[in-house]
Amino acid sequence: MNRTPNLLEVAKAAGVSNMTVSRVVNNSGKVSDKTRQKVLKAIKELNYQPNLIARSLARKKTNILGLVVYSEKGVHPAFYNEIINGVQQGASELGYDLLIFANSEKQSYSDRITHSSFVDGVIFMGVKINQNDIKNVHEKGFPYVFVGKREIEGINPYFISPDYIKGTKMATEYLIELGHTRIGLIGQSRMIEPDYDKLLGYQEALYKHNLVYNPQLVFEESQTQLDGYNAMKELLKQKPTAVIINNTYSTIGATTAIKEEGLRIPDDISVIGFDDNQELNEQFNDFIGLELSTIRIPKIDLGRQAAKMTISLLEGNDVSQANFIDLQFIKNSSCKKL
Amino acid sequence: MNRTPNLLEVAKAAGVSNMTVSRVVNNSGKVSDKTRQKVLKAIKELNYQPNLIARSLARKKTNILGLVVYSEKGVHPAFYNEIINGVQQGASELGYDLLIFANSEKQSYSDRITHSSFVDGVIFMGVKINQNDIKNVHEKGFPYVFVGKREIEGINPYFISPDYIKGTKMATEYLIELGHTRIGLIGQSRMIEPDYDKLLGYQEALYKHNLVYNPQLVFEESQTQLDGYNAMKELLKQKPTAVIINNTYSTIGATTAIKEEGLRIPDDISVIGFDDNQELNEQFNDFIGLELSTIRIPKIDLGRQAAKMTISLLEGNDVSQANFIDLQFIKNSSCKKL
DNA sequence: TTGTAGGCGTTATCAT
DNA sequence: ATGATAACGCCTACAA
Numbered sequence: 052m053n054r055t056p057n058l059l060e061v062a063k064a065a066g067v068s069n070m071t072v073s074r075v076v077n078n079s080g081k082v083s084d085k086t087r088q089k090v091l092k093a094i095k096e097l098n099y100q101p102n103l104i105a106r107s108l109a110r111k112k113t114n115i116l117g118l119v120v121y122s123e124k125g126v127h128p129a130f131y132n133e134i135i136n137g138v139q140q141g142a143s144e145l146g147y148d149l150l151i152f153a154n155s156e157k158q159s160y161s162d163r164i165t166h167s168s169f170v171d172g173v174i175f176m177g178v179k180i181n182q183n184d185i186k187n188v189h190e191k192g193f194p195y196v197f198v199g200k201r202e203i204e205g206i207n208p209y210f211i212s213p214d215y216i217k218g219t220k221m222a223t224e225y226l227i228e229l230g231h232t233r234i235g236l237i238g239q240s241r242m243i244e245p246d247y248d249k250l251l252g253y254q255e256a257l258y259k260h261n262l263v264y265n266p267q268l269v270f271e272e273s274q275t276q277l278d279g280y281n282a283m284k285e286l287l288k289q290k291p292t293a294v295i296i297n298n299t300y301s302t303i304g305a306t307t308a309i310k311e312e313g314l315r316i317p318d319d320i321s322v323i324g325f326d327d328n329q330e331l332n333e334q335f336n337d338f339i340g341l342e343l344s345t346i347r348i349p350k351i352d353l354g355r356q357a358a359k360m361t362i363s364l365l366e367g368n369d370v371s372q373a374n375f376i377d378l379q380f381i382k383n384s385s386c387k388k389l
Numbered sequence: 390m391n392r393t394p395n396l397l398e399v400a401k402a403a404g405v406s407n408m409t410v411s412r413v414v415n416n417s418g419k420v421s422d423k424t425r426q427k428v429l430k431a432i433k434e435l436n437y438q439p440n441l442i443a444r445s446l447a448r449k450k451t452n453i454l455g456l457v458v459y460s461e462k463g464v465h466p467a468f469y470n471e472i473i474n475g476v477q478q479g480a481s482e483l484g485y486d487l488l489i490f491a492n493s494e495k496q497s498y499s500d501r502i503t504h505s506s507f508v509d510g511v512i513f514m515g516v517k518i519n520q521n522d523i524k525n526v527h528e529k530g531f532p533y534v535f536v537g538k539r540e541i542e543g544i545n546p547y548f549i550s551p552d553y554i555k556g557t558k559m560a561t562e563y564l565i566e567l568g569h570t571r572i573g574l575i576g577q578s579r580m581i582e583p584d585y586d587k588l589l590g591y592q593e594a595l596y597k598h599n600l601v602y603n604p605q606l607v608f609e610e611s612q613t614q615l616d617g618y619n620a621m622k623e624l625l626k627q628k629p630t631a632v633i634i635n636n637t638y639s640t641i642g643a644t645t646a647i648k649e650e651g652l653r654i655p656d657d658i659s660v661i662g663f664d665d666n667q668e669l670n671e672q673f674n675d676f677i678g679l680e681l682s683t684i685r686i687p688k689i690d691l692g693r694q695a696a697k698m699t700i701s702l703l704e705g706n707d708v709s710q711a712n713f714i715d716l717q718f719i720k721n722s723s724c725k726k727l
Numbered sequence: 728t729t730g731t732a733g734g735c736g737t738t739a740t741c742a743t
Numbered sequence: 744a745t746g747a748t749a750a751c752g753c754c755t756a757c758a759a
Contacts, residue, residue: 055503055504055506057735057736057737058736058737058738059736067745067746068745068746068747069736069737069738069746070738070739070745070746070747071744071745071746073737073738074744074745077738080744080745081744081745082744082745083744083745086744086745098504100500100501100504100505101504101505101736101737102504102505102506102735102736102737103505103506103507103737104442104445104446104451104505104506104507104735104736104737105446105506105735105736105737105738105751106736106737106738107442107737107751108442108443108446108735108736108737108738108751108752108753109736109737109738109739109750109751110737110738110739110751111751113442115488132470139489139491140491142491143491147491148488148489148490148491148507149488149489149491150453150486150487150488150489151477151486151487151488151489152486153477153478153480153481153485153486153487162438163438165393166393166436166438166439166440167438167439167440167441167442168393168440168441168442168443168752169441169442169486275672275675275676276672276673276675276676277675277676280676300672303676304676307676331669334613334614334638335614337613337614337615338613338614338615338618338641338642338645395751395752395753396752396753397752405729405730406729406730406731407730407752407753408729408730408731408754409728409729409730411753411754412728412729415754418728418729419728419729420728420729421728421729424728424729439752439753440751440752440753442751442752442753443735443751443752443753443754444752444753444754445735445753446735446736446737446751446752446753446754447734447735447752447753447754447755448735448753448754448755449735506736
């Protein structure tokens, strides 16, 4: 690998000083058109590209965003993937690249992030997040954003989260307006914040429409196909006319149970799902010939906004700490008016 | 955000020169135990961390690996996810972080990679890879590894790929040894290299055991559940006693078709799948109560090895250009001896 | 064993 | 409009 040329060499070739070249490269300051042409020619001839490391050192800014995904066994949950793509897009649109921090046993993330000068800001993601990491960066005033709602004692962290409460409330109200009163909810969990918020939204909708909350219609901790299947089998004993299901895997299991019982969607039961796994969701719908109404989490947008928030923050703009992004309701043919 | 201390400040605090501090930090050169203790104390008190940008500039080495994923609309195919995790693990084990290059309309990847000095080496991944990018880095001698087998005219690129030929051959032979002669293959595609290799492996196995290749047992381009379902419906007309299926989605569709026809696995037909999507695969097997024999692509390992290859390369070690990684055959109860 | 000088490639500052 | 010079924080090479 042969060396790449630097500013000085370009300057010599163009017969100007390095600063003039720098100005041309960065489009900053005043440069006469004539010299600019000379410089541009030299740049082209030498195939010059600025050395970003040197630039970063001088500017004290790398234009790189850090990304930390806390995950078990180093595996990113499939759910986060699309968000990460969004982060990348958002970052890219503003001229930033993305550095994925690898797990290191020797050093905590937060130290490496704040001290290494390699990233200008950081995005945290994941369920098993280390609260100390956030606390550290927060206290140091290092720009960060957490994806997902999170409460940490003592501080109000910057975060952006899907508004599960509002989203589920909206879906529930939709069903209520179609005349449903016995609405099941599969998958709420008191331990997982998003799931718990879904329950809250569900309850809010019932309350608003003077319907009584019936715990027998609510099933906890449904994550897998099998969970969804079992939950639905139980739920059907309660003769619901509609059901909202937590996640894609559960939905697959649950609709299978519905089929097995000889019931049809939406004639015998209305169904609304969450499309946390969009690809699978679409595949499955195609296959079953189902046109499921779903609550969509705009994951790309979520990631993109996380990136933009972080950049706003690191550029010194005011950013509010708690941010929510609306869920979308995709109306389809799996719900029937009673 | 307050400034972080630098070598000089630590040096002053410890009453030594910056070089001594540097030596302690890097564990290089000779430093007396007494001074070392002083320095370590100062480092701790000031909470010093080396500035990696400055270090990179001086060393002309960042300890960062670049990762370029070529994908449609910025979406990483689910398949690549796990590989990326593997890359991260491999990199991390050798002290490298990962920089994801974002798509930029202004600049080609290869220019940014080779000129920006931000990464020491790069890993390419994806179907829609830009051949020019590889060509460029290759010609410049910039360390790179491509994940997946790829032929590019004029050059022999460095790559690491699953050995689909060998893997499929192994599975096919397993079925032949169980007494099967009418073995279906769902999902080969002449256009997609891995799929085509599966066909080659299948044919090699037949040839080796003096069985005649019957194109009627082979179905092309099966990617989705629906594809798999339709292919299997057709295939069953040929009365196969066993079938090998291309990917997880196809397998789900195909086994559904088998069920619908009132056939049982493995009593009426033996089935082997590929678990390209391991999570879904497991979920599905659980749900169906199926214990599918599968050909496993060791994706974590693939990614890890890609990282290690790249690092070997950039450290100046000899690395062979074409590398294959064995697939694993996971024997389970979905195949029967005839 | 420890320290000094110079350089890595860029940008900021201050002159001209 | 252009240029000289000093940072940025660290490392290499050489000197003491």
